[in-house]
Amino acid sequence: MAHEVASIxxxxxxxxxxxxxxxxxxxxxxxxxxxxxxxxxxxxxxxYLESGSMMPDDGLAELAGYDAILLGAVxxxxxxxxxxxxxxLLPIRKGxxxxxxxxxxxxxxxxxxxxxxxxxxxIDFVVYRxxxxxxxxxxxxxxxxxxxxxxxxQSAVFTRTGTERIVRAAFxxxxxxxxxxxxxxxxxxxxxxxxxxxxxxxxxxxEYPDVTVERLLVDAxxxxxxxxxxxxxxxxxxxxxxxxxxxxxxxxxxxxxxAPSANVNVTGEYPSMxxxxxxxxxxxxxxxxxNPLATILSAAMLFDHLGxxxxxxxxxxxxxxxxxxxxxxxxxxxxxxATTARVVEDxxxxx
Amino acid sequence: MAHEVASIxxxxxxxxxxxxxxxxxxxxxxxxxxxxxxxxxxxxxxxYLESGSMMPDDGLAELAGYDAILLGAVxxxxxxxxxxxxxxLLPIRKGxxxxxxxxxxxxxxxxxxxxxxxxxxxIDFVVYRxxxxxxxxxxxxxxxxxxxxxxxxQSAVFTRTGTERIVRAAFxxxxxxxxxxxxxxxxxxxxxxxxxxxxxxxxxxxEYPDVTVERLLVDAxxxxxxxxxxxxxxxxxxxxxxxxxxxxxxxxxxxxxxAPSANVNVTGEYPSMxxxxxxxxxxxxxxxxxNPLATILSAAMLFDHLGxxxxxxxxxxxxxxxxxxxxxxxxxxxxxxATTARVVEDxxxxx
Ligand SMILES: CC(C)[C@H](C(=O)O)[C@@H](O)C(=O)O
Ligand SMILES: CC(C)[C@H](C(=O)O)[C@@H](O)C(=O)O
Numbered sequence: 159m160a161h162e163v164a165s166i167x168x169x170x171x172x173x174x175x176x177x178x179x180x181x182x183x184x185x186x187x188x189x190x191x192x193x194x195x196x197x198x199x200x201x202x203x204x205x206y207l208e209s210g211s212m213m214p215d216d217g218l219a220e221l222a223g224y225d226a227i228l229l230g231a232v233x234x235x236x237x238x239x240x241x242x243x244x245x246x247l248l249p250i251r252k253g254x255x256x257x258x259x260x261x262x263x264x265x266x267x268x269x270x271x272x273x274x275x276x277x278x279x280x281i282d283f284v285v286y287r288x289x290x291x292x293x294x295x296x297x298x299x300x301x302x303x304x305x306x307x308x309x310x311x312q313s314a315v316f317t318r319t320g321t322e323r324i325v326r327a328a329f330x331x332x333x334x335x336x337x338x339x340x341x342x343x344x345x346x347x348x349x350x351x352x353x354x355x356x357x358x359x360x361x362x363x364x365e366y367p368d369v370t371v372e373r374l375l376v377d378a379x380x381x382x383x384x385x386x387x388x389x390x391x392x393x394x395x396x397x398x399x400x401x402x403x404x405x406x407x408x409x410x411x412x413x414x415x416x417a418p419s420a421n422v423n424v425t426g427e428y429p430s431m432x433x434x435x436x437x438x439x440x441x442x443x444x445x446x447x448x449n450p451l452a453t454i455l456s457a458a459m460l461f462d463h464l465g466x467x468x469x470x471x472x473x474x475x476x477x478x479x480x481x482x483x484x485x486x487x488x489x490x491x492x493x494x495x496a497t498t499a500r501v502v503e504d505x506x507x508x509x
Numbered sequence: 510m511a512h513e514v515a516s517i518x519x520x521x522x523x524x525x526x527x528x529x530x531x532x533x534x535x536x537x538x539x540x541x542x543x544x545x546x547x548x549x550x551x552x553x554x555x556x557y558l559e560s561g562s563m564m565p566d567d568g569l570a571e572l573a574g575y576d577a578i579l580l581g582a583v584x585x586x587x588x589x590x591x592x593x594x595x596x597x598l599l600p601i602r603k604g605x606x607x608x609x610x611x612x613x614x615x616x617x618x619x620x621x622x623x624x625x626x627x628x629x630x631x632i633d634f635v636v637y638r639x640x641x642x643x644x645x646x647x648x649x650x651x652x653x654x655x656x657x658x659x660x661x662x663q664s665a666v667f668t669r670t671g672t673e674r675i676v677r678a679a680f681x682x683x684x685x686x687x688x689x690x691x692x693x694x695x696x697x698x699x700x701x702x703x704x705x706x707x708x709x710x711x712x713x714x715x716e717y718p719d720v721t722v723e724r725l726l727v728d729a730x731x732x733x734x735x736x737x738x739x740x741x742x743x744x745x746x747x748x749x750x751x752x753x754x755x756x757x758x759x760x761x762x763x764x765x766x767x768a769p770s771a772n773v774n775v776t777g778e779y780p781s782m783x784x785x786x787x788x789x790x791x792x793x794x795x796x797x798x799x800n801p802l803a804t805i806l807s808a809a810m811l812f813d814h815l816g817x818x819x820x821x822x823x824x825x826x827x828x829x830x831x832x833x834x835x836x837x838x839x840x841x842x843x844x845x846x847a848t849t850a851r852v853v854e855d856x857x858x859x860x
Contacts, residue, residue: 239697274625298701308669312702318659346590350649351663377756384760405728409735
């Protein structure tokens with residue numbers, strides 16, 4: 159049976175890391191005996207600069223038939239951020255109802271944390287980020303432009319459906335892990351939305367008597383990710399809080415170049431999307447030194463999602479081995495001097 | 510001339526740190542020849558638990574006549590956060606139009622950062638946080654409670670007045686420092702509010718041709734505070750982003766116990782408020798080991814604000830000296846075993 163995957167390399171280093179991952183796809187599909195068909199879409203900012211749109215009008219319809227989507231990166235120095243994101247990445251997350259964004263934060267053996275006293279294995283948690291609504295709702299506007307009494311409003315929208323499903327996904331995950339959920343709020347300052355969030359967490363937690371729940375304010379959590387990251391198991395957060403916390407999670411575990419993510423449509427009605435947490439990194443584009451591992455780990459999550467968990471495990475293990483090997487090549491973000499290609503070449507020998 | 514200051518110790522360790530700071534007030538007013546009259550208000554959660562309100566109905570009117578306010582901490586395990594905050598701290602910030610929240614992040618000599626490779630003196634920036642509106646606006650609500658289609662809305666409100674004055678304050682500050690402003694946004698996901706914010710930053714920056722401006726997304730900034738904190742000078746952020754970033758700023762500079770803040774009413778129409786960034790710390794209440802230095806540094810900012818900058822400098826220098834002295838007593842948050850009282854006793858010999 160062939161799995162059909164749409165690949166959207168996107169901007170900046172996106173194409174470099176997607177191309178680098180390609181041979182890994184070939185290797186695992188060979189080894190584990192399944193077919194994987196990647197179809198490439200050259201959507202993104204270059205397309206926007208040429209034609210005025212990031213993707214075709216029927217882009218979502220085009221993607222809808224795939225089993226999964228692999229995305230590189232989106233973002234370009236010559237295109238405003240709200241254009242790039244609101245016309246490609248966010249429409250896919252929202253349009254395909256990819257409600258659950260799963261982002262592991264693992265300090266792998268052999269990787270250095272910027273936090274003093276933390277070694278490989280010391281940090282291992284996962285953030286479940288709400289991915290379709292909340293503070294990213296496209297609700298609001300500006301009034302009286304240019305006048306003294308000008309005002310801009312941006313409304314965060316939390317539905318029961320949206321909130322319940324991310325919270326439930328986090329509790330489910332906790333039952334497979336250490337049984338601890340930390341719910342991130344800002345109930346002291348955002349009583350309309352966050353007190354609602356707290357209530358849903360309380361309701362759902364009643365269904366999971368064996369899972370312990372901690373409530374933590376987002377400002378305190380940002381500190382605690384630095385002060386006591388070893389204590390977290392499953393962290394559940396709104397779209398914005400999850401965005402901020404997963405970037406902190408990536409940096410404390412050594413490099414943005416290692417952080418994978420899955421944007422999961424929980425009903426299976428639409429394809430899920432897998433992407434590295436890092437951005438398009440315009441500063442290193444074309445140097446051939448982008449770290450391919452975040453994309454490759456994202457691919458491992460994609461294999462799992464397709465039911466090819468042996469393949470997913472094999473890739474994950476190969477990356478773990480490579481990072482633990484002091485003689486293995488590393489890209490500059492990890493303190494090495496190796497190219498993207500060299501890292502992939504070495505990785506293939508480990509699969 | 511006597512300066513009249515209202516002191517609100519508040520909850521948890523609030524009274525411990527405020528009481529500890531008292532002798533320092535006496536010392537500097539003696540030494541620099543001014544009178545300082547502190548009036549204490551026992552407002553807070555204990556009052557709420559007894560009487561159902563955090564402060565009297567005419568609390569703001571009572572405070573309005575003072576030259577400044579010194580606050581300890583607010584927050585209590587038996588009172589919901591949105592009650593404690595929305596009925597004491599936030600009404601003061603908003604009611605007295607304390608638009609500019611100034612929070613220095615300094616890694617003092619002799620203090621250890623949790624970030625590997627950072628020594629005293631390596632980090633020195635200040636965050637200018639909008640303090641009266643934005644994501645903390647009390648606008649929103651919940652609809653269809655308990656039903657499947659329940660929804661909660663929380664609206665962030667940015668006015669031109671509110672945004673311009675915080676941005677301008679940041680640019681002003683930069684002219685007295687290294688001439689660099691970093692503006693924190695999330696324009697890629699919050700186009701209604703943050704694109705407006707960006708526009709104001711652009712407008713104001715035109716008035717300050719000698720100040721350089723960097724725009725940074727809040728998720729990237731959270732990482733960069735860990736990855737390259739030495740590069741920041743003045744950071745300007747919305748209420749929520751400033752809240753999160755100043756907690757990160759506090760932790761990377763060694764301890765929440767050292768982070769002071771000023772909530773400034775820029776017109777002088779109302780009193781400004783000075784408070785440590787840390788909270789009520791229920792876990793250590795009554796142990797007598799709370800770090801008094803964040804409060805004492807906040808008092809130094811208060812002296813400056815009252816025009817007693819010699820006194821402010823003297824306190825700031827005494828704290829700097831104490832921290833740099835390896836034999837000086839330290840509270841447990843700084844790795845020592847000293848009590849609050851011992852730290853203050855030692856500090857007084859340095860003023
Ligand atoms: C690019 C941006 C819109 C996106 C987000 O905020 O979700 C990114 O930061 C991420 O974390 O995937
Ligand atoms: C207690 C809370 C409402 C407050 C805030 O979010 O402003 C605190 O975290 C702070 O930073 O002063």
